Amino acid sequence: MSVLAVEVPYWGQSLLRVLGGIVAVLLPAGTIVYVFLFKMMSFMQSRLGPMEAGPYGSMQLFAEVGKWLQKEDLVPDGADKPIFKIAPLIVLGSTFLLVAAIPFGPDAVFTNFSAGVFYALAVSSISVIGILIAGWSSANKYSLLGGLRAAGQLIAYELPLVLAVVGVVIQAGTMNMQGIVVAQNEGSMFGWDGLGNPFVITQFIGFVVFMISVQAELTQVPFDMPVAESELVSGYMTEYSGFRFLTFFIAEFATAGVFSLIASVLFLGGWGIPFAWFGWDGIDDVSNWMNVAGPLILFTKMMLLAFIIMWVRFSYPRLREDQLQTFAWKFLIPLSLANIAVTAILKVAV
Numbered sequence: 323m324s325v326l327a328v329e330v331p332y333w334g335q336s337l338l339r340v341l342g343g344i345v346a347v348l349l350p351a352g353t354i355v356y357v358f359l360f361k362m363m364s365f366m367q368s369r370l371g372p373m374e375a376g377p378y379g380s381m382q383l384f385a386e387v388g389k390w391l392q393k394e395d396l397v398p399d400g401a402d403k404p405i406f407k408i409a410p411l412i413v414l415g416s417t418f419l420l421v422a423a424i425p426f427g428p429d430a431v432f433t434n435f436s437a438g439v440f441y442a443l444a445v446s447s448i449s450v451i452g453i454l455i456a457g458w459s460s461a462n463k464y465s466l467l468g469g470l471r472a473a474g475q476l477i478a479y480e481l482p483l484v485l486a487v488v489g490v491v492i493q494a495g496t497m498n499m500q501g502i503v504v505a506q507n508e509g510s511m512f513g514w515d516g517l518g519n520p521f522v523i524t525q526f527i528g529f530v531v532f533m534i535s536v537q538a539e540l541t542q543v544p545f546d547m548p549v550a551e552s553e554l555v556s557g558y559m560t561e562y563s564g565f566r567f568l569t570f571f572i573a574e575f576a577t578a579g580v581f582s583l584i585a586s587v588l589f590l591g592g593w594g595i596p597f598a599w600f601g602w603d604g605i606d607d608v609s610n611w612m613n614v615a616g617p618l619i620l621f622t623k624m625m626l627l628a629f630i631i632m633w634v635r636f637s638y639p640r641l642r643e644d645q646l647q648t649f650a651w652k653f654l655i656p657l658s659l660a661n662i663a664v665t666a667i668l669k670v671a672v
Contacts, residue, residue: 337552339432351572352581352622356383357625359575366636383392390568392424398561401463409459410562410569412452417573419445420580425618427593428608437533438499439491441456442584443484446539449577450476453548456570457558471643472548476539483535485658489528491590501672503592504605510598518596522589523666524641527661529589531654533627536581537634538650544638545646578631579624586623593620 330338361381364371372379397403423438425431435441450473457469491497494505502521509519522529538545549557559570586592593616594608602608641649 328360343418343421343432346424346426347576347580348572348585350583350621351576352383352627354579354632356380356573358475361665362629362632363636387568390571391565393564393567395564395566396561398461401561402459402461405455405459406561407566408575409452409456409574410566412455413449414569414573414576416445416448416452417576417580420577420584423499424580424587425503425592426618426620427613428605429610430593430613430616431500435498437497439487439497439502439588442499443480443487446483446581447476447480449573451558453558456562458555460558460561462555462561465558465560466542468548468550468554468560471554471560472541474546475541475547477645478647479535479538479545479654480656482531482650482654483539485655485662486528486532486535488590488658488662489525492662492665492669493521493524499587499592500605503587503594505593507594508597508602508604515596516597518591518594518598520589520591525589525661525665527657528665531583531658531661532585532588532664534628534654536578536585537631538646540578540581540631542578542631542635544634544641546640550640578628582624582627582631583620585627586616586620590623590627592623593617595619 360371360379372382375381375385399408420442422432423435423442425434453472453476454469457467457472459464460466490502494502496502496505506520507518509515509555511517511519511523541548548554549559554560559567562570593612597603597608600609
């Protein structure tokens, strides 16, 4: 049987990567909004949630997007208009940059940076710039306070976020995201390879610190001080309407999905399942069908972690600003440093 192979030109590959990136960002965002924001939160509060648009309210998300697209795009008179307009795009753009480093299968990758972890952590901080200039350019004191709060919070929680990943890098021996996936799925625990070596077990402290830091990076409850409705109306988004507010909304949940994808790669084995299940010796021996099954496996793990993020959001009260900063500087950072030290010692000793 002959197989017809078609060589895709470079411009075609670039177009496919762009389309794939859009799907990889918007599909998790839409799924998280519908499954968790519309339905899970409703059931937790003993109500049905949206039920009219489509079967079981399945088309409500499209109705919401259509509604926001029809709203007037307003710009305050005193605002710095060019900066005001570009801020939501910076925040959303950082999410697209993040997804470029995530491997979805043995060959299903946008890029294969040798320092993919470093790249992902670097571009994740770009959103801080967009949030800060959104608050400053709005010519609104509530927006400015929200932007300053966001900048202080995101800078504080980026440190434990980065330090939590260092333990994974030490244990895997590489900063390549694909290499981290392989290290978990071809590894073993005490000579038994039935589960591989998922870092969520050996790096459980790092996993917990990472997920808490992600919660703060997303400004989700209990770390939602930058958008505290009872104090700052909507914080840095107060003056935004229409499509630009929709862009912030999409960016929030898309980033939740992308960070869940990154956590799945770092701690849950990413797109892979233990290679020993199928007698695979390494990534070169992995069957080609994993390029199709891999994204589905990774998406399932992403939904599990997104559930944790949203469950915390719907269950806990907001922290005070001083409690938020104290928690990062006096608890999470020392804990992550201790985790790095223990991991390094065990890596050398074992």
